[in-house]
Amino acid sequence: MNSPIKIRLSLMMFLEFFVWGSWYVTMGTFLGNNLQAKDQDISLAFSTQSFGAIIAPFIIGLIADRYFHAQRILGVIHLIGAGLMYLLYSATDFSGFFPFLLAYMILFMPTLALVNAISFNQMKDPAKEFSIVRVWGTIGWIAAGLLISFLAWDSQAGLSEGLLKNTWILAAFVSLVLGIYSFTLPATPPRAKSSESFKLSEVLGLEALALLKHRNFAIFFLSSILICIPLAFYYQNASPFLTELGVENSTGKMALGQVSEVLFLLALPLFFTRFGFKNTLIVAMLAWAVRYLFFAFGDADSGVWMLLVGILLHGVCYDFFFVSGQIYTDSHAGEKFKSSAQGLITLATYGIGMLIGFWAAGQISDYYLIETGLHTWKSIWLIPAGISVLVLLLFISFFKKEEKEKPHH
Structure with a gap:
């Protein structure tokens, strides 16, 4: 190019x-x-x-x-x-x-x-x-x-x-x-001829459902949906949370999450090759739990470093789970299902998982709303921290180490 x-x-x-x-x-x-x-x-x-x-x-x-x-x-x-x-x-x-x-x-x-x-x-x-x-x-x-x-x-x-x-x-x-x-x-x-028959199952990635017969892939698929519930809390609540706490330039500070995304994206191939898929995902889910604990106990004064570390963990949370998940899906899908498998994962995460997460985040934020229009943020953030730990335990318990964990070259 x-x-x-x-x-x-x-x-x-x-x-x-x-x-x-x-x-x-x-x-x-x-x-x-x-x-x-x-x-x-x-x-x-x-x-x-x-x-x-x-x-x-x-x-x-x-x-x-x-x-x-x-x-x-x-x-x-x-x-x-x-x-x-x-x-x-x-x-x-x-x-x-x-x-x-x-x-x-x-x-x-x-x-x-x-x-x-x-x-x-x-x-x-x-x-x-x-x-x-x-x-x-x-x-x-x-x-x-x-x-x-x-x-x-x-x-x-x-x-x-x-x-x-x-x-x-x-x-x-x-x-x-x-x-x-x-x-x-x-x-x-366009890639396909307009005269070719249109298969809805192909478009939605449903043909890749055959991959769920493999126990490990099924556990990964379920974990992907569940981890998107705490992810939705971050997208929906982080800006109002920082603003309510009185953190100045909160949008600029949140951009640090994307800076860390760039750095961890570069580190991912090395980590993935050395430690394998299972360990990479374990680190990602652990990072989710740690981030929300930092949000729960941080503040705009002496505890502002906790908020910044929580934001900076976005790179580990996002790249180590989603990007390594895309590599894992690609290596298991085979030529026939490559596109439909990625489509299925996107539908499961950004579609189903985030939909549940945004709904839950709205309900929980409303539940912990104080009369003054402020929120009890500590209680709100401890919930996605707990969900992250539960998903992590589910994944560690049922996902078996694979011989061919490393991505195909």
Whole structure:
């Protein structure tokens, strides 16, 4: 892959994740502060990601794989997305906000697969080349968080002035830029012939269900769904939690989680090869439990280091579980089920697991709401810490060490 194409794909990834990061991290704070949304409303808003993840395979499988060039669909989605972001900016209450957010996420979630497809189409050796391009997505997410904190939209003064609303205009503008830019990207024609018969089971990854006959894969699959419940607590509650505690520049500080993601992504192949799949997942699940304990006992003064360590553990939590899980799935799926197996894992985690997690996080946050509009955060964070430990014990007890644990080269 030549340098100009690498730069063009890297810019695409940067813009794609900048758009997402510019509103997603602070949405919980925005809804509570600007639209006076309740905890259940906030959990419903975050659930749109899961609905999008469940519907995404239909859009990709039906349209992108069959009829249209991927870069053109990407362009159209982001242009429509820019309009929806402006409507979200204009919303004055949650009931006027939610339908546009749901429409946006149903459109946005498939773009995560589209940017990958456009990238893979230009690569001779994706295993070596993809991470160099994909890392620019994480840098885009970090840049969005740092910009929001630099502009002080998430500061106590910014919140009292309602400045967090500007994140939607920022996202709309960058989405518009990406929408136009997408049409200049390298051509990525549809893979399947439009005349070929359409199999719903193939699109949803259901043909890969045969893999669940293997006990170890079934345990991994169940653990993946369950660990997404505590993950949802982080996405939904971390920004409101830090804001409520009075941590300044909280969005910029949360971007440290993505910085650690980059570092641990680079460390993962070495760790995976040396210690094997089972130990890598054990470390990841242990990190989940430790992170939430730090959140439970940290504060904005002398205990702020605990909050920062909790954020920095995001790289271990996310990369060591999800990326190693993708490698494990790929090595077990075989050629026939490679795509459908990854589709099945995505449906299970971002779809089912996160949906349960966002719902649970909303219910629990509401239960520990004090009269003053503040929360008993210690009690809230101890619950996902406990769930992480239970999932870890389940995994250690039933997942047997495999001879062929290491990824195939």
